[in-house]
Amino acid sequence: MKIVAFETQEQTVRVSWDDGRTEAFHHLWLRDHGASEGELHASTGERVVDFHSIPRDVRPLELGLEPDGRLRIAWSDGRETRHEGDWLRAQVYRGKDVNPEIAVPEPWRADMLERLTRFDYGQVVESEATQLQFLRRFLRDGFALLTGAPAREGEVERLAGRLGYLREICFGRLRDIRVEPSAYNIAFTDDVVRPHTDLANYAWPPGVQFLHCLVQEATGGDTRLVDGLAAAEQLRAEDPEAFQALTRVEVGFQIANDRYDVRTAAPVLTVGAEGGFRMIRFSNQARRAFSCPPELVEPFYRGYHRLSALLNDPGYQIHFRLAPGEILAMNNHRVLHARDAFDGGSGRRHLQIGSMEMDEILSRLRMLEKKVNDTGARISA
Numbered sequence: 001m002k003i004v005a006f007e008t009q010e011q012t013v014r015v016s017w018d019d020g021r022t023e024a025f026h027h028l029w030l031r032d033h034g035a036s037e038g039e040l041h042a043s044t045g046e047r048v049v050d051f052h053s054i055p056r057d058v059r060p061l062e063l064g065l066e067p068d069g070r071l072r073i074a075w076s077d078g079r080e081t082r083h084e085g086d087w088l089r090a091q092v093y094r095g096k097d098v099n100p101e102i103a104v105p106e107p108w109r110a111d112m113l114e115r116l117t118r119f120d121y122g123q124v125v126e127s128e129a130t131q132l133q134f135l136r137r138f139l140r141d142g143f144a145l146l147t148g149a150p151a152r153e154g155e156v157e158r159l160a161g162r163l164g165y166l167r168e169i170c171f172g173r174l175r176d177i178r179v180e181p182s183a184y185n186i187a188f189t190d191d192v193v194r195p196h197t198d199l200a201n202y203a204w205p206p207g208v209q210f211l212h213c214l215v216q217e218a219t220g221g222d223t224r225l226v227d228g229l230a231a232a233e234q235l236r237a238e239d240p241e242a243f244q245a246l247t248r249v250e251v252g253f254q255i256a257n258d259r260y261d262v263r264t265a266a267p268v269l270t271v272g273a274e275g276g277f278r279m280i281r282f283s284n285q286a287r288r289a290f291s292c293p294p295e296l297v298e299p300f301y302r303g304y305h306r307l308s309a310l311l312n313d314p315g316y317q318i319h320f321r322l323a324p325g326e327i328l329a330m331n332n333h334r335v336l337h338a339r340d341a342f343d344g345g346s347g348r349r350h351l352q353i354g355s356m357e358m359d360e361i362l363s364r365l366r367m368l369e370k371k372v373n374d375t376g377a378r379i380s381a
């Protein structure tokens, strides 16, 4: 996008593009974001100028357009910066913590089931084009389903290896979900497991969980998913004070056995600097005591009560049965999963879980997107 006009004002430079839009950028911001010769490392491109060496009251002395369309500014500290029109435009303030680079999440409720599609596992592993589609869907919906994976142990590791790196946690690299005689976690029983996010007891719960179905012979044990983003936004619309209390009260979460004791205290809802939804941490089974300023107790419980009801409302959930060879990828900071009770005496049920960080997924997505952009949408298919 081409810069067509610019104007210096008291604290800002107003920039106009060829589509008629005008935005103002603060002087110091422009100077800071326009590192000039010697201020970036010659080979890595990393910033090497110390910020405090730039005068806080730095001012533009002279502005002009370069032949290539970049905005050139000569500054009062003797430096020059050059900004590209496209780059500047991409920085325009959007508010609400929206990162324009990342697919915009679309909240969903029970009718998502009608749109539920399954990606072919082999295609996602082998084809970058299909993998890109899969990752975009995953970011939009907060989950995605794969079908046709080998129903063998360790397959999640192979999938994760195509996308990035597994994150190890106290349970190990991969965790087996099946009935265990000395269960310390409700997942290892045949009881119902209500909607929850995994590993809420970690200061930073893994952002991505892969749930791989190996054996599904028992009666019952169906999977339910619910969009924590949809439920949280509903609560915010109904009761902003209660929503805010859920972002302020730090609740204890713990998972422990005779080998480890991992616990933390964190809010049920995390928002960005301007209130945009970032994370839900909801695990009734791992929830422990909390204490907070007295005035927050009532709004916290009001909000938690309503949120719990929304998350368990069938109108917000999708319900399906995982088959052997299916892998459910979940954004563990957004989508909650649940399991119906099953009859452990009626047959075996065995799943494996592996964790990743969302950073790895986003990195992979960027690399695939770059290939698309650089090659005119011709990536290996």
Ligand SMILES: [Fe+2]
Pocket: 187, 196, 197, 198, 337
């Ligand atoms: Fe879980």
